Amino acid sequence: MISKFTIRRLVLVSAVLSLVSLALMIAGIVFPNPFLLVAAMSLGQLFGTTSLALYLLAIALDLQGVGEHEELGGRLGGGQQ
């Protein structure tokens, strides 16, 4: 079941992946040797693309209101106690 927590976790994973991808791409720019350039242009961009895709998925789920009923239910349940 997809919840608000899942959406926040997707964004978190996306942010970490993006940092890894940026680190690879910056390494390729600052120390341009063949290995780092190949890593930046392959792994760096693979991680970056995956990260953006995960973020867009998270936003799409959030805009569809996924997990809102669960959150509302939780709040109502909390109010009754």
Place this chain on the structure above:
Amino acid sequence: MPQINTLEQLLKATALVAAAIAVLILAWYLVRRPPLNRTTKVLLLFGLGVMPIGVALTGNIAGFEYTLKRPFCGSCHVMLPYTEDAADPASTSLAAIHSRNHAFGEESCYTCHADYQMFGAMTTKLNGLKHLYFYVTEYANTGPYGEGGPKIHMYKAFQNGMCTRCHSTTAPRWLANEEHSGMIEEIRSGDAKCVDCHGGEKVHPRAFAHGGNGRGPAASTGKGE
């Protein structure tokens, strides 16, 4: 502060600024963990999408530009016999003479060895990946100039087109050479190769494949130049 004089430096600077902005946004999100409201979403879109795409685009172009340069070729130690000779102002090899020409300059390796066809840049870079594979599997543990490794050779014969794009075979001074004019049709058709007469140790004298020992004359004799 480093100055920006070339397009490559400008692209690198742009990529680094975009990366710094993205890292700041992502670090802010990871440390603060703010609620996913509209402001956070827009900021994250910049940190996860717009800025990294900018880094990838500018970084790729800057990286590709750098791969055309001689220092990049020389970053694999087995290429030092070639690149050090090409950069040596005292060398009279064909590689060094061409490297001193502004039309070749820092990109002399690429200018002479890139495939001369429609997708030449692409096939050349794919071959570069093959170089990397062979470097790791066959040359990584060789001596400082590649001693002990297999002799370096080209994947396919050097084509006359590499030479004739500058040496058009029509200049009077070139035709005045009897050997040129005597076999002009064979040269133009490719039956006679330029490198049959102008190849080997005349181009890369320090290369092991052409009888060199990897080092320049001063290093070989132990005397200063």
